[in-house]
Amino acid sequence: MAQSTVRKNDQKEQERHPHVLTLPLDSSQTDREPHSYERWLVAKLMRMAGSPPVCFQLWNGELIEPESDDARFTLHLTDPKALYSLVANPNLAFGDLYSAGRLEVDGDLPELLEALYRAIHNARRQWPRWLDALWRNHNPRSTGISEAKENIHHHYDLGNPFYQLWLDKAAMQYTCAYYERADLTLEQAQLAKLEHVCRKLRLKPGMSVVEAGCGWGGLARYMARHYGVTVQSYNISREQLAYARKKASEERLDHLVTYIEDDYRNIEGQFDAFVSVGMLEHVGKENYRALSELIKHCLKPNGIALIHSIGRNHPTLMNAWIEKRIFPGAYPPSIGELMEICEHGEFSVLDVENLRLHYAQTLTHWMQRFTENEEEVTEMYDDHFTRAWRMYLAGSIAAFRAGSLQLFQVVFTHGDNNQLPQSRADLYSFPAAQ
Amino acid sequence: MAQSTVRKNDQKEQERHPHVLTLPLDSSQTDREPHSYERWLVAKLMRMAGSPPVCFQLWNGELIEPESDDARFTLHLTDPKALYSLVANPNLAFGDLYSAGRLEVDGDLPELLEALYRAIHNARRQWPRWLDALWRNHNPRSTGISEAKENIHHHYDLGNPFYQLWLDKAAMQYTCAYYERADLTLEQAQLAKLEHVCRKLRLKPGMSVVEAGCGWGGLARYMARHYGVTVQSYNISREQLAYARKKASEERLDHLVTYIEDDYRNIEGQFDAFVSVGMLEHVGKENYRALSELIKHCLKPNGIALIHSIGRNHPTLMNAWIEKRIFPGAYPPSIGELMEICEHGEFSVLDVENLRLHYAQTLTHWMQRFTENEEEVTEMYDDHFTRAWRMYLAGSIAAFRAGSLQLFQVVFTHGDNNQLPQSRADLYSFPAAQ
Numbered sequence: 001m002a003q004s005t006v007r008k009n010d011q012k013e014q015e016r017h018p019h020v021l022t023l024p025l026d027s028s029q030t031d032r033e034p035h036s037y038e039r040w041l042v043a044k045l046m047r048m049a050g051s052p053p054v055c056f057q058l059w060n061g062e063l064i065e066p067e068s069d070d071a072r073f074t075l076h077l078t079d080p081k082a083l084y085s086l087v088a089n090p091n092l093a094f095g096d097l098y099s100a101g102r103l104e105v106d107g108d109l110p111e112l113l114e115a116l117y118r119a120i121h122n123a124r125r126q127w128p129r130w131l132d133a134l135w136r137n138h139n140p141r142s143t144g145i146s147e148a149k150e151n152i153h154h155h156y157d158l159g160n161p162f163y164q165l166w167l168d169k170a171a172m173q174y175t176c177a178y179y180e181r182a183d184l185t186l187e188q189a190q191l192a193k194l195e196h197v198c199r200k201l202r203l204k205p206g207m208s209v210v211e212a213g214c215g216w217g218g219l220a221r222y223m224a225r226h227y228g229v230t231v232q233s234y235n236i237s238r239e240q241l242a243y244a245r246k247k248a249s250e251e252r253l254d255h256l257v258t259y260i261e262d263d264y265r266n267i268e269g270q271f272d273a274f275v276s277v278g279m280l281e282h283v284g285k286e287n288y289r290a291l292s293e294l295i296k297h298c299l300k301p302n303g304i305a306l307i308h309s310i311g312r313n314h315p316t317l318m319n320a321w322i323e324k325r326i327f328p329g330a331y332p333p334s335i336g337e338l339m340e341i342c343e344h345g346e347f348s349v350l351d352v353e354n355l356r357l358h359y360a361q362t363l364t365h366w367m368q369r370f371t372e373n374e375e376e377v378t379e380m381y382d383d384h385f386t387r388a389w390r391m392y393l394a395g396s397i398a399a400f401r402a403g404s405l406q407l408f409q410v411v412f413t414h415g416d417n418n419q420l421p422q423s424r425a426d427l428y429s430f431p432a433a434q
Numbered sequence: 435m436a437q438s439t440v441r442k443n444d445q446k447e448q449e450r451h452p453h454v455l456t457l458p459l460d461s462s463q464t465d466r467e468p469h470s471y472e473r474w475l476v477a478k479l480m481r482m483a484g485s486p487p488v489c490f491q492l493w494n495g496e497l498i499e500p501e502s503d504d505a506r507f508t509l510h511l512t513d514p515k516a517l518y519s520l521v522a523n524p525n526l527a528f529g530d531l532y533s534a535g536r537l538e539v540d541g542d543l544p545e546l547l548e549a550l551y552r553a554i555h556n557a558r559r560q561w562p563r564w565l566d567a568l569w570r571n572h573n574p575r576s577t578g579i580s581e582a583k584e585n586i587h588h589h590y591d592l593g594n595p596f597y598q599l600w601l602d603k604a605a606m607q608y609t610c611a612y613y614e615r616a617d618l619t620l621e622q623a624q625l626a627k628l629e630h631v632c633r634k635l636r637l638k639p640g641m642s643v644v645e646a647g648c649g650w651g652g653l654a655r656y657m658a659r660h661y662g663v664t665v666q667s668y669n670i671s672r673e674q675l676a677y678a679r680k681k682a683s684e685e686r687l688d689h690l691v692t693y694i695e696d697d698y699r700n701i702e703g704q705f706d707a708f709v710s711v712g713m714l715e716h717v718g719k720e721n722y723r724a725l726s727e728l729i730k731h732c733l734k735p736n737g738i739a740l741i742h743s744i745g746r747n748h749p750t751l752m753n754a755w756i757e758k759r760i761f762p763g764a765y766p767p768s769i770g771e772l773m774e775i776c777e778h779g780e781f782s783v784l785d786v787e788n789l790r791l792h793y794a795q796t797l798t799h800w801m802q803r804f805t806e807n808e809e810e811v812t813e814m815y816d817d818h819f820t821r822a823w824r825m826y827l828a829g830s831i832a833a834f835r836a837g838s839l840q841l842f843q844v845v846f847t848h849g850d851n852n853q854l855p856q857s858r859a860d861l862y863s864f865p866a867a868q
Binding site: 118121178179180181182313314315334335336339340342343344346347348349350351352353354356357401402403406408415416417418420422423424425427428429 | 552555612614616768777778780781782785787790791837840849851854858859861863
């Protein structure tokens with residue numbers, strides 16, 4: 001079914017954005033001498049990227065050292081056209097060439113990417129406008145109702161067995177865990193995240209909760225089991241919902257939890273709590289006002305809402321490769337853009353917590369398990385897919401470590417709700433991790 | 435010195451904004467029969483204000499009931515010109531007429547104002563543009579360096595003996611306290627606030643702190659005494675600084691704390707922490723970018739910054755009467771505008787906490803003490819001054835209760851700082867109140 005998702009997607013991309021694709025491999029060129037202007041191009045590229053501690057090895061084995069002699073990583077380019085692709089569209093080509101095996105990395109992949117991100121971030125301040133335009137993401141996809149379905153299907157319907165290989169066994173959480181203590185296991189930290197979210201919502205037995213985007217339904221089941229609330233969870237990924245319903249039935253929670261296959265925009269009714277963990281990234285800025293109005297309508301007068309989302313320190317387009325190859329239509333909002341959702345609905349923001357380094361740790365745990373299961377992944381899909389996902393996980397670790405991505409949990413309520421907790425001490429009265 | 439601040443200010447106002455002043459009292463009119471169009475005007479005014487549960491008593495004793503029969507308060511107007519002033523500029527005239535004793539209130543003043551704010555807030559959505567313009571604040575004052583001095587002098591140099599009548603005895607805090615438990619005294623809650631701020635900054639002995647706007651210097655002395663840090667505190671209120679320096683010397687903290695009489699814009703050096711409690715309200719939106727750049731420069735790579743400020747759920751001009759009569763140049767930013775300070779400096783927002791109802795409680799405690807000392811206040815100034823301050827304190831209680839004002843504590847750091855606390859549990863490991 002999803003065996004050749006990446007390849008098919010390449011073809012689609014070619015139709016939509018022919019100019020952004022990497023140049024095809026020409027095998028006759030892979031051991032010729034580099035031209036002097038090719039060496040110049042590499043040096044130029046490295047300066048553009050802020051002179052990261054990286055060495056380039058060209059197709060013939062020739063090494064090009066960085067200006068400073070602190071190279072901790074080597075990037076190996078297998079052919080001249082890989083170099084041209086990288087220069088023409090560095091942001092997108094880096095991931096594509098790596099996935100295709102035409103760019104190889106010596107050294108720890110997340111560490112290399114963190115060093116690259118930090119160097120580029122600093123260099124960027126001095127870039128001329130044309131260079132900034134070269135690195136920017138072009139034509140991010142739409143997030144209208146029909147496109148949203150396609151975007152979500154592209155990623156979340158890769159097959160549950162694939163995600164089971166490397167997500168936690170406790171609750172199948174594909175979102176940032178909460179490492180209340182640094183030494184928690186992935187399973188402990190994911191359950192601690194669910195607990196932390198429930199505490200922030202101040203759930204009490206008998207309350208009603210609506211969830212926008214529920215993944216494999218772990219949070220809804222946790223809420224029902226541990227807090228005795230009823231939950232309506234919306235999702236448009238069919239594979240995830242099938243899993244969620246089966247689990248709820250096995251765990252005899254289906255009288256409390258209802259999984260609904262529908263777009264969050266169709267939520268109806270009024271609830272004591274609104275929760276959305278890891279969906280906002282897919283909502284798209286153009287839909288924030290509608291989301292705000294939706295929450296306004298579906299939240300009871302004293303209800304509490306929580307949005308958990310990847311975010312930014314300031315507005316920035318999604319990395320082109322991630323947005324085109326991994327998460328079509330994704331956009332992590334800046335903290336200010338997130339606040340627009342609250343301002344538009346005249347909500348009162350009660351609490352914002354940034355769990356940035358918790359996501360770096362979550363991803364590190366995911367990547368460890370993914371690496372252990374790479375052979376199986378390649379059997380399920382192909383080598384291109386495995387390398388693309390390795391790049392995606394490593395790049396995400398790097399982005400959270402380098403501070404280009406944040407993880408915000410925002411708690412808010414109606415502006416005139418005076419039934420507020422006295423302080424946040426109740427969130428910490430005993431450990432969230434069991 | 436400040437004996438007739440309000441009166442002098444009236445005169446200045448008249449020069450600058452003659453149209454916004456209330457019409458002078460004409461004693462010959464105070465017991466004549468109201469005209470029928472005057473009754474119509476009252477009814478119109480009440481509908482404009484969203485039909486609050488308020489009854490009007492006119493100068494001749496005649497009562498005008500609200501449409502709904504739930505009147506819990508009576509507003510007594512002493513003369514026809516008071517009515518005309520109220521209709522022409524309701525926002526400003528309400529406070530001015532009350533201060534002048536030409537508008538009297540039967541019922542609890544904060545409760546009346548809360549009811550009014552809630553009614554007006556709801557009615558406002560349906561207002562035509564001209565009506566909105568009528569209620570808006572016109573010509574708020576500038577916050578340039580020279581005006582800032584005048585603005586701050588107007589309020590904070592009223593004389594320390596005045597503030598000592600009703601602020602806490604523990605630390606002379608003229609900012610929101612932290613009622614970790616609802617039953618704390620004002621003194622306990624103010625010390626708990628100082629402790630909460632220190633914990634959020636993760637202070638350790640030997641660290642250096644810079645404080646922008648230090649009031650009577652209580653936070654700086656608390657930090658030095660309890661956390662063994664050095665503090666440089668900036669303020670432009672001479673009276674406050676004299677008090678702060680005297681206290682620091684008495685408490686033998688002057689080797690750790692330096693109070694500097696200068697504008698925050700002149701802060702120099704690099705520090706482990708930047709803190710500003712209750713100053714941002716006076717900074718002015720036009721200076722946010724400069725403030726952001728200042729923090730960027732004065733915060734060490736792993737430093738933590740905290741801004742504690744009155745705020746809004748969405749951008750709104752300051753209440754005209756408060757801005758003109760009490761806090762010249764004040765502007766409480768919306769949460770989004772606050773985030774612009776962080777975004778501009780590429781800071782990473784770590785934590786936002788909203789202490790809205792804590793400020794309502796702080797103000798309630800202040801007003802209790804103020805009320806007990808009204809005779810003395812009137813002796814120090816005059817009846818007009820006492821009534822103006824009673825209105826200001828009551829109006830502030832009402833605004834925090836009704837949700838028109840918020841209190842945000844925002845903690846942030848440089849975008850690439852990875853020396854972050856594992857969680858916020860350390861803020862709550864033992865009570866902040868002693």
